[in-house]
Amino acid sequence: MDLRTFNNLDKKKQNRIFRAALREFSERGYAGASINRIVADLGIAKGSIFQYFGDKQGLFEFVFLKAVEIVKDHLKKVRDETTDLNFFTRIEILLVSGIAFLRKNSRIYSLYTKILYEGNLKFCSDLFTSIRRESFDFLSEMIRLAVSRGEVRPDLDIACATFYLDSLFDRFLQAYMLEHFGSHPGLYKAKDEDINTWVKGLVSLLRKGMEKGN
Numbered sequence: 001m002d003l004r005t006f007n008n009l010d011k012k013k014q015n016r017i018f019r020a021a022l023r024e025f026s027e028r029g030y031a032g033a034s035i036n037r038i039v040a041d042l043g044i045a046k047g048s049i050f051q052y053f054g055d056k057q058g059l060f061e062f063v064f065l066k067a068v069e070i071v072k073d074h075l076k077k078v079r080d081e082t083t084d085l086n087f088f089t090r091i092e093i094l095l096v097s098g099i100a101f102l103r104k105n106s107r108i109y110s111l112y113t114k115i116l117y118e119g120n121l122k123f124c125s126d127l128f129t130s131i132r133r134e135s136f137d138f139l140s141e142m143i144r145l146a147v148s149r150g151e152v153r154p155d156l157d158i159a160c161a162t163f164y165l166d167s168l169f170d171r172f173l174q175a176y177m178l179e180h181f182g183s184h185p186g187l188y189k190a191k192d193e194d195i196n197t198w199v200k201g202l203v204s205l206l207r208k209g210m211e212k213g214n
Contacts, residue, residue, distance in 0.1 A: 003062065006052035016042060017052070021058035021063045029118045030060055057123060064115070064127055067108045074101050075138060087146035088203050088211070091165070095199045098173055109177055132166075139165045152210045161210065168202065 004015065014051045020041045024033045035056055039046045053059040077201040078097050082090045102109050115124055148151045152161075176195070186194050 002054075003052070004154050006010070006062075009052075017049075018063060018066055021059055022067065022107050022111060025060060025063055026107040026114060029114040030124075032057075033060070035059070061123075064111065064124075067111055068127075068131060070105065070108060071101075072134070079138070079142070087142065087151040088207055090142065091206065092199050092203050095169070095172060095202070096195060096205065098101070099170065099176055102173060102177055106177070109173070113174075113178065135166055135169075136162055140167075150212055153212050156210060165206075168206075172198075172202070 006017075009017075020038050023041075024038050028034070033056070035046060035049055038059075049059060053062055074097070075094075078094055079090075082093050084145070095148060116128065140158055143152065143156065143158055143161050143165070147154055147156060147158075176190065177188075179188045188199060190198070
């Protein structure tokens with residue numbers, strides 16, 4: 001996608017367009033989203049959107065990829081700030097910081113779930129595959145480092161352990177954000193104290209299965 005015209009805009013205007021489009025797609029999904037509503041919200045000509053992004057799909061791909069970059073920047077920051085910590089402490093911090101991130105960026109998660117469960121967007125399949133692959137690589141790198149440090153069992157199946165952790169993170173965030181996914185009434189939109197209790201319990205179970213010496 002050629003974004004040169006869009007990139008020539010000042011950062012404030014770029015961000016306004018991103019936020020308006022993110023709001024529309026996260027609330028209505030791809031099929032229900034309207035360029036007319038977006039430009040009305042922004043107070044710009046409809047032709048500007050087509051000039052910047054080509055069409056509705058181009059706008060959506062821009063919004064989706066930018067949202068992914070925001071998530072990746074958050075994860076990289078947490079990863080880099082916790083590199084010297086024990087593996088299980090890092091997992092605790094990732095889980096807690098994940099909740100904090102979603103509280104500040106709930107529309108990004110809403111976008112993800114709307115499109116995921118809309119289920120009829122063939123052009124999105126590569127985007128979702130890329131997200132899952134990056135998540136897998138991120139966690140497997142952490143596990144391999146923990147193995148090399150002697151923090152977890154050396155006989156761990158890295159692929160299985162990564163899949164388990166990835167599923168844990170995904171399900172934990174779903175249960176916090178989506179009421180109908182909450183198998184425990186105390187996790188949906190839980191307060192910090194309850195989140196911390198859940199996180200410590202989950203990491204305690206991980207220790208029993210993964211920690212060296214268990």
